[in-house]
Amino acid sequence: MLSLNRIKFIRSLLAKKTRSDEKLFIVEGVKLVEELLLSSYKIHSIYAIQAWVEANQQLLIKLNINYAVITPNELERIAQLTTPNQVLALVHQPETVLNLNTLQGKMVLGLDNVADPGNLGTIIRIADWFGIDTIVCSPNTVEHYNTKVVQASMGSFFRVNVFYTALGQFIAEYKEQTTHPVYAAALGGKNVYNTDTKAPCLLVMGSESHGISKELEGLATGIVTIPAFEGSKAESLNVAVSTAIICGEIRRKG
Amino acid sequence: MLSLNRIKFIRSLLAKKTRSDEKLFIVEGVKLVEELLLSSYKIHSIYAIQAWVEANQQLLIKLNINYAVITPNELERIAQLTTPNQVLALVHQPETVLNLNTLQGKMVLGLDNVADPGNLGTIIRIADWFGIDTIVCSPNTVEHYNTKVVQASMGSFFRVNVFYTALGQFIAEYKEQTTHPVYAAALGGKNVYNTDTKAPCLLVMGSESHGISKELEGLATGIVTIPAFEGSKAESLNVAVSTAIICGEIRRKG
Numbered sequence: 001m002l003s004l005n006r007i008k009f010i011r012s013l014l015a016k017k018t019r020s021d022e023k024l025f026i027v028e029g030v031k032l033v034e035e036l037l038l039s040s041y042k043i044h045s046i047y048a049i050q051a052w053v054e055a056n057q058q059l060l061i062k063l064n065i066n067y068a069v070i071t072p073n074e075l076e077r078i079a080q081l082t083t084p085n086q087v088l089a090l091v092h093q094p095e096t097v098l099n100l101n102t103l104q105g106k107m108v109l110g111l112d113n114v115a116d117p118g119n120l121g122t123i124i125r126i127a128d129w130f131g132i133d134t135i136v137c138s139p140n141t142v143e144h145y146n147t148k149v150v151q152a153s154m155g156s157f158f159r160v161n162v163f164y165t166a167l168g169q170f171i172a173e174y175k176e177q178t179t180h181p182v183y184a185a186a187l188g189g190k191n192v193y194n195t196d197t198k199a200p201c202l203l204v205m206g207s208e209s210h211g212i213s214k215e216l217e218g219l220a221t222g223i224v225t226i227p228a229f230e231g232s233k234a235e236s237l238n239v240a241v242s243t244a245i246i247c248g249e250i251r252r253k254g
Numbered sequence: 255m256l257s258l259n260r261i262k263f264i265r266s267l268l269a270k271k272t273r274s275d276e277k278l279f280i281v282e283g284v285k286l287v288e289e290l291l292l293s294s295y296k297i298h299s300i301y302a303i304q305a306w307v308e309a310n311q312q313l314l315i316k317l318n319i320n321y322a323v324i325t326p327n328e329l330e331r332i333a334q335l336t337t338p339n340q341v342l343a344l345v346h347q348p349e350t351v352l353n354l355n356t357l358q359g360k361m362v363l364g365l366d367n368v369a370d371p372g373n374l375g376t377i378i379r380i381a382d383w384f385g386i387d388t389i390v391c392s393p394n395t396v397e398h399y400n401t402k403v404v405q406a407s408m409g410s411f412f413r414v415n416v417f418y419t420a421l422g423q424f425i426a427e428y429k430e431q432t433t434h435p436v437y438a439a440a441l442g443g444k445n446v447y448n449t450d451t452k453a454p455c456l457l458v459m460g461s462e463s464h465g466i467s468k469e470l471e472g473l474a475t476g477i478v479t480i481p482a483f484e485g486s487k488a489e490s491l492n493v494a495v496s497t498a499i500i501c502g503e504i505r506r507k508g
Contacts, residue, residue, distance in 0.1 A: 118372070122492050129491055131483025156488050193506040229385025229505060234410050237383055237498065238376050244495040245502050251483055252447040 002047070002074045010047070010078040010090065016143050019093070025145035027089045028081045035155035037063070041091050048087035049075060080147050093145060098163040098170075100177045103134060103202075107250065108174070110204035111137045112167055112212045114239055120144060121152020122240035123205075128156030130247040135160060138167040167204070171219045174202050181221045185246055186211050189223030197224065197250045205246075208239045256301070256328045264301070264332040264344065270397050273347070279399035281343045282335045289409035291317065295345050302341035303329060334401050347399060352417040352424075354431045357388060357456075361504065362428070364458035365391045366421055366466045368493055374398060375406020376494035377459075382410035384501040389414060392421040421458070425473045428456050435475045439500055440465050443477030451478065451504045459500075462493045 010026070012018045019025050024044055027036050030052065036043065037059060046060070046067040053060065053069050060067055079085050109132050114120055120142050127135055142149065144162040153160075171182055183197060184204040204220060206212030217223065226245050228234060237245075264280070266272045273279050278298055281290050284306065290297065291313060300314070300321040307314065307323050314321055333339050363386050368374055374396050381389055396403060398416040407414075425436055437451060438458040458474060460466030471477065480499050482488060491499075 122495065125488060125492065126495060128488040129480075129482050129486055131486055154489070159487055193502070226383075226502065228383050232383055232385055233413055234379060234382035235408070238379065238494070240492070241376065241380060241495055241498040244491065245498055248447070248480065248499050248502075 002068065002070050002078070007074075007077055010088070013090065014080070014147060016146070019143075019145050023093045024090050025093055025150065026080075026147050027091050027150055028079055028085060028087070028147070029083075029151070030086050032151065032155055032157075033087045033089050035158050036089055036091065039158035041094065041158060044090040044092055046087060046089045047075065047078060052086040081151070096161060096163065098134075098136065098165060100173055103174065104178050105200050106134065107132050107199040107247075108202045109135045109243070109247075110167055110171065110202055110216075111135060111141050111206075112204060112216055113138055113207040113210060114141045114205070115207060116239075117142050117146045117148035118152045119238065119240045120146075121149040121154075121157075123243050124149070124153040124160045124162065125156040126240065126244045126247060127160050128153075130244075130251050132247065133160055135162045136167065136170050137162060137164050139164050168213075168215050168219060171202065171204065171216065175219070175221070182219065183222045183224050183246070183250070184212050184217055184220035185225070185242055186217055186223050187225060189225040191227050192224040192246050192249050193227070195222070195224060197222070197253055199250050199254065201250065203243075203246060203250065205239055205243050208236050256322065256324050256332070261328075261331055264342070267344070268334070268401060270400070273397075273399050277347045278344050279347055279404065280334075280401050281345055281404055282333055282339060282341070282401070283337075283405070284340050286405065286409055286411075287341045287343050289412050290343055290345065293412035295348065295412060298344040298346055300341060300343045301329065301332060306340040335405070350415060350417065352388075352390065352419060354427055357428065358432050359454050360388065361386050361453040361501075362456045363389045363497070363501075364421055364425065364456055364470075365389060365395050365460075366458060366470055367392055367461040367464060368395045368459070369461060370493075371396050371400045371402035372406045373492065373494045374400075375403040375408075375411075377497050378403070378407040378414045378416065379410040380494065380498045380501060381414050382407075384498075384505050386501065387414055389416045390421065390424050391416060391418050393418050422467075422469050422473060425456065425458065425470065429473070429475070436473065437476045437478050437500070437504070438466050438471055438474035439479070439496055440471055440477050441479060443479040445481050446478040446500050446503050447481070449476070449478060451476070451507055453504050453508065455504065457497075457500060457504065459493055459497050462490050 182202045436456045
């Protein structure tokens with residue numbers, strides 16, 4: 001049985017400010033909570049229907065997790081998922097600090113002003129696929145604890161670290177500390193399919209509508225572009241799609 | 255002034271059945287309607303706020319378009335867009351017939367069971383970018399006149415033709431008629447980054463959860479796979495993301 005206060009509290013975590021004040025975020029669905037349980041994230045509490053609790057009883061006890069059995073109706077009142085669901089978890093936001101020393105020898109992703117939560121979630125999934133465990137975002141990029149970001153990441157959320165910081169300063173420090181190349185995706189750059197790129201590196205992607213800022217473009221050591229097919233009238237590609245193509249190309253060339 | 259009946263009628267077009275019965279679909283937003291006006295699609299009617307009508311008065315008269323000036327409040331009642339909006343159009347569904355003869359020498363995309371409208375819209379945009387003007391979908395793929403598909407396509411909708419038919423039969427006929435290769439994306443195929451592929455061709459993509467059906471896999475002349483980075487624990491890529499990577503690789507190799 002879920003008290004009205006508890007329902008209100010969980011729903012209040014849909015707001016960024018409350019998430020930030022409470023240092024919590026929401027994870028929903030059987031698949032994602034399964035990945036959560038395998039991760040190093042610290043769980044605050046779990047709200048699940050009887051069937052899920054029965055199936056996971058031993059793990060809940062072993063991990064000493066605070067949980068409540070609720071009805072499907074109660075779950076609907078706290079959940080965002082519209083597909084049939086069994087479980088929702090509140091998770092502590094970990095205290096993480098971006099340490100440049102740990103980026104030596106790695107491929108890293110930088111995001112400038114990516115506003116859509118679905119895109120950020122998809123990009124986290126792409127990063128995970130291409131062996132990138134660190135994403136550094138400009139402060140105006142959507143918050144990664146946004147429920148839609150978490151859901152769209154399909155579990156990759158728990159394997160990729162996302163940081164928010166002034167991107168220009170970060171790039172300058174990254175170049176100095178690692179001496180790895182910094183690629184930025186922008187119009188008028190070199191054809192990414194033909195250009196020699198190499199990892200480890202930092203790849204900076206901007207928003208679809210505005211691209212990356214001039215300041216960041218100036219800091220890059222190389223600008224890359226995905227060429228459209230001759231005669232195409234399409235104006236741009238989705239930022240997650242572009243990120244995937246360029247990450248794939250960089251990994252292909254090693 | 256919009257009558258209640260008219261509001262009801264427009265809102266009824268959010269259902270696939272009504273769209274299909276009325277042979278109409280909805281296009282929203284300044285950018286998309288601008289592309290619509292440049293396309294060969296036949297417009298049924300336009301509902302716009304005063305400012306939009308004033309800016310487009312000459313074109314509306316020249317193209318003899320049936321339009322109504324409505325208030326921002328009225329627009330909100332008929333619109334799906336949550337961002338500030340100025341215009342909504344009802345558009346006739348064209349009568350199109352898939353003709354295999356027109357596919358000779360072209361790169362074509364096949365989609366098996368792609369359920370998410372955002373993914374289909376993004377794939378239409380990707381097709382447009384990579385010079386593909388024909389997409390052939392299995393009957394269980396989401397309907398392309400779905401408002402979310404149209405919006406996600408970002409105007410590419412008007413430059414790419416989407417058909418629905420039994421995909422197995424289509425592939426068999428395509429192979430016979432064109433002698434072009436048929437690639438299917440599936441696990442355990444050849445590394446798409448290293449394999450020689452060539453266009454013109456047909457590329458068949460399946461759903462993320464189920465991949466393509468065994469029947470379709472058997473009809474392909476080559477199976478391609480996007481390799482994950484060594485050690486990655488990510489299970490899959492989004493189907494639009496995979497489509498973009500493979501289309502890019504095929505175009506790169508010509």
